Amino acid sequence: MAQFDWQPVWLTLQLAGTTTLLLLLVGTPFAWWLARTRSFWKQPVGAVVALPLVLPPTVLGFYLLLLLGPKGVVGEMTQALGLGLLPFTFWGLVVASVLYSMPFVVQPLQNAFEALGDRPIEVAATLRASPLDRFFTVAVPLARPGFLTATVLGFAHTVGEFGVVLMIGGNIPGETKVLSVAIYDYVESLEYDQAHILAAGMVGFSFLVLLTLHFTNRRLEVRQ
Amino acid sequence: MTGIEVSFKAQVGGFALTTAFVAPSRGVTALFGHSGSGKTTLLRCVAGLQQAEGRLVVNGEVWQEGRWSMPVHRRPLGYVFQEASLFPHLSVRRNLEYGWRRLPAAERRVAFDEAVALLGVERLLSRAPSGLSGGERQRVAIARALLTSPRLLLMDEPLSALDERSKAEILPYLERLHDELAIPIFYVSHSLAEVARLADHIVWLEKGLLKAEGPALDLLTRVDLTLRAGEAEAVLEGVVARHEEADHLTVVETAWGEIWLQRIAHAPGHRVRVRLPARDVSLALEAERQSSILNAWPAVIESITATEPGRVLVQLRPAADPQGIPLIARITERSVRQLGLMPGRAVFARIKSVGLMN
Numbered sequence: 347m348a349q350f351d352w353q354p355v356w357l358t359l360q361l362a363g364t365t366t367l368l369l370l371l372v373g374t375p376f377a378w379w380l381a382r383t384r385s386f387w388k389q390p391v392g393a394v395v396a397l398p399l400v401l402p403p404t405v406l407g408f409y410l411l412l413l414l415g416p417k418g419v420v421g422e423m424t425q426a427l428g429l430g431l432l433p434f435t436f437w438g439l440v441v442a443s444v445l446y447s448m449p450f451v452v453q454p455l456q457n458a459f460e461a462l463g464d465r466p467i468e469v470a471a472t473l474r475a476s477p478l479d480r481f482f483t484v485a486v487p488l489a490r491p492g493f494l495t496a497t498v499l500g501f502a503h504t505v506g507e508f509g510v511v512l513m514i515g516g517n518i519p520g521e522t523k524v525l526s527v528a529i530y531d532y533v534e535s536l537e538y539d540q541a542h543i544l545a546a547g548m549v550g551f552s553f554l555v556l557l558t559l560h561f562t563n564r565r566l567e568v569r570q
Numbered sequence: 571m572t573g574i575e576v577s578f579k580a581q582v583g584g585f586a587l588t589t590a591f592v593a594p595s596r597g598v599t600a601l602f603g604h605s606g607s608g609k610t611t612l613l614r615c616v617a618g619l620q621q622a623e624g625r626l627v628v629n630g631e632v633w634q635e636g637r638w639s640m641p642v643h644r645r646p647l648g649y650v651f652q653e654a655s656l657f658p659h660l661s662v663r664r665n666l667e668y669g670w671r672r673l674p675a676a677e678r679r680v681a682f683d684e685a686v687a688l689l690g691v692e693r694l695l696s697r698a699p700s701g702l703s704g705g706e707r708q709r710v711a712i713a714r715a716l717l718t719s720p721r722l723l724l725m726d727e728p729l730s731a732l733d734e735r736s737k738a739e740i741l742p743y744l745e746r747l748h749d750e751l752a753i754p755i756f757y758v759s760h761s762l763a764e765v766a767r768l769a770d771h772i773v774w775l776e777k778g779l780l781k782a783e784g785p786a787l788d789l790l791t792r793v794d795l796t797l798r799a800g801e802a803e804a805v806l807e808g809v810v811a812r813h814e815e816a817d818h819l820t821v822v823e824t825a826w827g828e829i830w831l832q833r834i835a836h837a838p839g840h841r842v843r844v845r846l847p848a849r850d851v852s853l854a855l856e857a858e859r860q861s862s863i864l865n866a867w868p869a870v871i872e873s874i875t876a877t878e879p880g881r882v883l884v885q886l887r888p889a890a891d892p893q894g895i896p897l898i899a900r901i902t903e904r905s906v907r908q909l910g911l912m913p914g915r916a917v918f919a920r921i922k923s924v925g926l927m928n
Contacts, residue, residue, distance in 0.1 A: 469649070471619070472642060475672060476643050479643075480643075484657060
């Protein structure tokens, strides 16, 4: 058996880590807004966030390719800014993954924030805490199980994506060739042994993720 | 200007609240009314938790004027919710410190240990809120509110979620707040017993409108506001003067004069409230020296109101002070006719029984 190529694994972890971090940064205020607003826009915006749940990944990838490509609005902008084009680069994958995994981070957070109700926030307000202060000292700690679920689901979902990656990333080793694409490659070239190592690894990883999530959430619930 | 000037017009769902009054800058103002009368909405308006149009000035400081409203976290208030609402992720100590730490040191007028001792929560500090009893939680919540050194303390039925034992446990602490702190308190309640025990001033709401407001002892005896004629009573405030140990009696000095009651535990000098049920007050035209009744005071009839078949409620003022705290007597129409009672007539009020308020 030839030397096993670990590069897709590291690349995948990098992509999933970066994506999850960005999603937590962007998704948290977004989820907070969705949970608290009484605006008319709540439902339409919520539906757009949830779109990747029902859309075929190739559809999302196709439109992203057009949008980020040389004739797309975003593509023209990134070129004008001297950033070049995003498709078929690592950062292109990050952008696509953020959009694709968005509902898996935003929805658990939104649910957790909604479950808090108004009371703890009102109490904090009467105890002199400013809006930002009450968010970080009351809402975030009380929504901890939601953050855990969001992180794990966002990460795991990014690790597993295939369709979007193929459309917008292609198959460039070290740049866009992630785990799921590598498995596909091995199977195509009938290298089943190599495919097995990655595929079985994914099964084990996914099982561990769900188990950890389950136990940690139970522990958090018992503590509160 | 001193006093708390409150004037609000609020719309919550299908419910409308319109009210305006000036509450005294000291003591307990009870916001009293049945459920659905708007008392909690009014309290939330005062806190700024509920949007409303109006004006709110607390001892000269403007909290709201027209559409401008000071944000909740900038108002120097303390709020005690119906359920204690402690932060479950913080220990009792961290709960208490939450508001206290957010106050600049120079503005802390209530010392940490002082509030902790006042509410008797010293031994709970390291515990988690989930391990406390209902009464303990509410005491922590009150101490937490006090530690923000509020210039107005708002309490939304702090006892209603508690069982009788926990209520009895907390009431003495509330009385201590009233006696030992100079902080004005807005106290929402639907319990006349609680109001009679704690309030100095009453704001009475009905269906979102102000029904009556005024000094508590006065309002409690207003015949037209009496909820049930059979249970009408007057409440007097007084100071324990002395104990007559041989007779097992205590003498309390009130605005009406000395009042004798069963020996109570409070030491001389202690301020107490006593209740005089209207059905235990009778009227006589002359002071009878030979009687088993210990308490009899000269009075003037202010009004006579028929309330139920054959019975009337007679409102009395002290003969020496026409503006004094009134008493109510519940007597038969027959006695009114036989004694020739009418407003302005001088009589003697004879009190058969007096109860301490608690």
